[in-house]
Amino acid sequence: MLTSVFWGKRGLAMIRRREQLTGIARHGRLRRSHPVRTALGLVAASLAVLLVSTAAVAGIALWQFSSTVSANSIDLNGADVPDAAPSIGSYESGFNILIVGVDNDAEQGGAYGDRDSALNDVNILVHVSADHTNAVVVSIPRDLIVAHPTCTNADTGEEFSSMSARPVNEAMSRGGLPCVVHTIEELTGLEIPFAGLASFDGVVRMSDAVGGVPICLTEAINDPLADLDLPAGTSVVSGSTALAFLRSRHGVGDGGDLSRISSQQIYLASLMRTVQGDGTFTNLPKLFSLASAAATNIKLSKPLANTDTMVSMALALKDIDLTRLVFVQYPGTTDDPDFPNKVVPLQGLADTMFAKILADEPFALAAEDPEPTETPVDPEAPIDPEAPVATDTPVIEAAPEVLDGLTGRTANDESCAQAFTG
Structure with missing residues (x-):
């Protein structure tokens, strides 16, 4: 610039210099103008x-x-910042990003109701593998009972001691985004150097910038509490309507809070299909619109608040196979009598899932029933004398392991959201 x-x-x-030099009138014969040349x-x-x-x-x-x-960037309490930003091109390794949605941002006033403190009601962890062939998006329920580490509020200096079992959405009030990141790191065992904080207003602006996302409903939804009224079938939602769909609890699923995670997954899967299918990644006006919306409505951690970094991450995602982009809910149960109306982790299943994420091993959901992938052998490929003798038999790649008990979908799943009929 x-x-x-x-x-x-x-x-x-x-x-200006030329105007000064030619400002004195000179007499002489003017050249005849030529219409085509002019x-x-x-x-x-x-x-x-x-x-x-x-x-x-x-x-x-x-x-x-x-x-x-x-x-607008946020320091995650001393999080490591790369020595140099990567050059524009696909990000060279895997990465983890935590997207946090707050329900009572002071800057948006009381448009969405008032609470004593802001809560991290939406917690979405995104992991992209080092080879960019698979990605996992983990939605963490706001009422998930977790251990909370010691946190310090950077603005006030107030210190909060650790807690053994409290809902995860209390982390925001204990130390802002850095405390939420630290809490999720201890829960998952993953390092999270990148994070973003969005308010309800931010969701509205970002959905407008995308230009709308198609969602499908099994039946019409009318949820006055979320100000949502949509017909059965497919609708393209944006702005406040998109926010209402993401916030609706009484209009979808069983009317419970976990049903909202399903709505978020449906929306995000459709969003990924939309931006991958309409050329958003190569459309400069759309990219500038999204960049402007993100810059003004999402607060990013310092390591992420870098143009090259964000572009590199986008390029890493633009060609990913939608069947290898899995949206999953953190495994938990609502049947624990010690924590009524809360979600208690299914620790064994959660540990297995995050071990695979940490090792960059793809996994599948039980409903998918994945088939092995066949890779045909090229008969004209050069022969390596030290390699086993090639045959015409296709090479069968092992299908991703199915993790029974997980709830979720892949990005290519176009099934409809279930309307609440109870």
Whole structure:
């Protein structure tokens, strides 16, 4: 951007200098204008102005975006920041990102109700494997009973002691986004260097920037508490309607809080299909729209508040096989009498799942019933004398292990949300 601005000022100075030199009227014979030459000159000049203006606007927009993201960034209490941002290109390794949604952001007023403190009611952990062939999106229920570590509120300096068993959504009030990240790290055993904090208003703005997401309903939904009224079948939702669908509890599933996670997964799976299918990753106007919406409505951790980093992560996701992008709910039960109306972890299943995530091993859900993948042998491929003798028999790749008991879907699952009829 600085280069564009420099040349812009220099060009303006040259024009003014030329006007000063040619400001004295000189008598002489004027050249006869040629209509075709004049028209071509105007076209060329217009194109030049357009190109220069576009470059300047793009540079200014990028600078404003980077500045806004940096200004809104959050320090995760000393989280490691990479020595240098990766160059533009696909991210070179795997990564973990935690997206946190708060229900009572002070900046959005009382539009969505008032509470004594902000709660992290939405906690979505995204893991992308090192080879970018698979990814897992784990939704953590807000009422999941977890151990809470010691946390310090960076704004007030207040210290909070550890707790053995409290709902995960209390972490936000104990120390903001850094405390939520630390709590989820201890719960999952994963390092989470990247995180983002979004409010209800942020969800509305981001869904508008995407341009709408198709969702399918088995029956019509009318949930006055969430201000949601949608017909059966497929609707394209954005803005406040998208937020209402994501917030609705009494309109979907069994009317319980966990049903909202299913709605979020349906929405996110459709969102991924939409942006992968409509060329969003290569559409500059859409990317700038999304970047502006993200910069002004999502607060990012400092390691993530870098333009190159975000673009690199997007490129790592743009070609991922939708059957290898799994949305799953953290395994838990609501039947524990010691914690009525809460979710208690199914620790054995959770440990197995996160061991696979940590090892970058893909897994499948029971409902998928995956088939082995056949990789045909190329008969014209060069022969390696040290390799086993090739045959025409297809190589059978082992199907991902099925983890029974997990609830979720893959990104290519286009099934409809179940309306609450009880």
